[in-house]
Amino acid sequence: MKKSLLLILPLVFLGACAESKLPDGSTSAESSDKQQNKHSLGFVNENGSVLFKVGGEIVSEAKEGDLIDVYLTFNEGYRFKEFANKEIAFTEVKKGEVYSFSMPNSDITITVKSEAKKVLNLTEVKAYSSHIIDIDGLTQKTFYEGDEVEFSFKGLEGKKYKFFVNGSEFDIEEADGKFHGTFAVPSVDFKIEIFEYYIPSSTGVRVTFNADDLNYKVYGIENEATYQFDGDMTFYIIGNYGVKISGNYLFDGASGLPLSIQDDGLVTIPVKEDAKSVTINIEASQVGAGNITFKEDDLDKLKIETSKTTNVFYGDFVSIKATGETGYKPIL
Missing domain, CATH: 2.60.40 (Immunoglobulin-like)
Incomplete structure (x- = not known):
C-alpha cells in the first residue's frame, strides 16, 4: 500500500498543473508575462490644445508601440514652433498641425511650444484695368504671416487677368463669371496688383x-x-x-x-x-539717388522727423514732420 500511495500522489499533482492551463494551451503564468499595460497621454499647450488618436479614435492612454497621431490646434495669432520632448522622434504628417510618434513604455506628457504669428499689413490694392475691380475676400487690412487668403473678382468678357502679391504671380482660375485664387501672406507688408491682359488671336x-x-x-x-x-x-x-x-x-x-x-x-x-x-x-x-539735407540757422530749435533722407530716388515719396520748441514755428 505504501508503494501505491507513492505512485498516486505524483499523478494528482500533475493533474492540478493541467487544470491551470488556458483554452489556448498557455498557462496563466505565461499570459501574465505577455500582458501589456496602457500608459496615460497628457499634454501642455499654453496657446492651444492637443488631441491624441490611435487608428482614428480619440484616446487618453495607449500601449507601448502604438502609433499615436497628435492633432494640434492653436489660439488665434499663434502657430506651432516645436515639441519640447526631445527624447521622442516625431514624424511630420501635416506641417504645424499633425504629427505622429510611437508610444513608449511609460506615461508621457507632450509639451508643445508655440510662437506668435507676425502681423502683416496690406498696404495697397491696385487694379490696372479698363474697369473698376472689386476684390472679394480682402475686407481686412491686417493678416497673419503664412495665412492662406482666398479671393475672387469679376472681370470683363474677352479679357484675362494676372494677380500679383509683392511682384510674385499667383495662379487664378475663371469660374461662374469670376476669377478665383488663393495666396499665402508673405513675411513682409504686401501690396496686391491685378493686371488686365488682351487674349491672343490668330490674326491681327x-x-x-x-x-x-x-x-x-x-x-x-x-x-x-x-x-x-x-x-x-x-x-x-x-x-x-x-x-x-x-x-x-x-x-x-x-x-x-x-x-x-x-x-x-x-x-x-x-x-x-x-x-x-x-x-x-x-x-x-x-536715375541717380540723392540725399535730403536741412539747412537753417535755428535748426537746433527744431525736431525733424522724416521717412527717408539718404539714397532717395526719382519719384520717391518722402514724409517730413517738423516740430518747433516753445516760441519757434517751423516754416518749410
Whole structure:
C-alpha cells in the first residue's frame, strides 16, 4: 500500500498543473508575462490644445508601440514652433498641425511650444484695368504671416487677368463669371496688383517689345503675340526702383512716334486700321539717388522727423514732420 500511495500522489499533482492551463494551451503564468499595460497621454499647450488618436479614435492612454497621431490646434495669432520632448522622434504628417510618434513604455506628457504669428499689413490694392475691380475676400487690412487668403473678382468678357502679391504671380482660375485664387501672406507688408491682359488671336497685329526684367516689366500684352485691337492699344510699363522709362513705337517698321507714359505706367497707342505689326522700343535709365539735407540757422530749435533722407530716388515719396520748441514755428 505504501508503494501505491507513492505512485498516486505524483499523478494528482500533475493533474492540478493541467487544470491551470488556458483554452489556448498557455498557462496563466505565461499570459501574465505577455500582458501589456496602457500608459496615460497628457499634454501642455499654453496657446492651444492637443488631441491624441490611435487608428482614428480619440484616446487618453495607449500601449507601448502604438502609433499615436497628435492633432494640434492653436489660439488665434499663434502657430506651432516645436515639441519640447526631445527624447521622442516625431514624424511630420501635416506641417504645424499633425504629427505622429510611437508610444513608449511609460506615461508621457507632450509639451508643445508655440510662437506668435507676425502681423502683416496690406498696404495697397491696385487694379490696372479698363474697369473698376472689386476684390472679394480682402475686407481686412491686417493678416497673419503664412495665412492662406482666398479671393475672387469679376472681370470683363474677352479679357484675362494676372494677380500679383509683392511682384510674385499667383495662379487664378475663371469660374461662374469670376476669377478665383488663393495666396499665402508673405513675411513682409504686401501690396496686391491685378493686371488686365488682351487674349491672343490668330490674326491681327503682331506685337513685339524689348524685355528687360532688371529695369522694368510690361503688363497687359505679351511679347511676340498677335492681338485684335478695337481702337487704341493699352498696356503698362512699370519701372523698377530708381528707373525712369521712355521710348517709342513703330508700325510695320515705320513711324517712330514717342511713347506717352502716364504716372501709373499706362501706355496708350492708337492702332492703325491696316497695321500688321507694332514694335515697341522701351528705354530705361537709372536715375541717380540723392540725399535730403536741412539747412537753417535755428535748426537746433527744431525736431525733424522724416521717412527717408539718404539714397532717395526719382519719384520717391518722402514724409517730413517738423516740430518747433516753445516760441519757434517751423516754416518749410
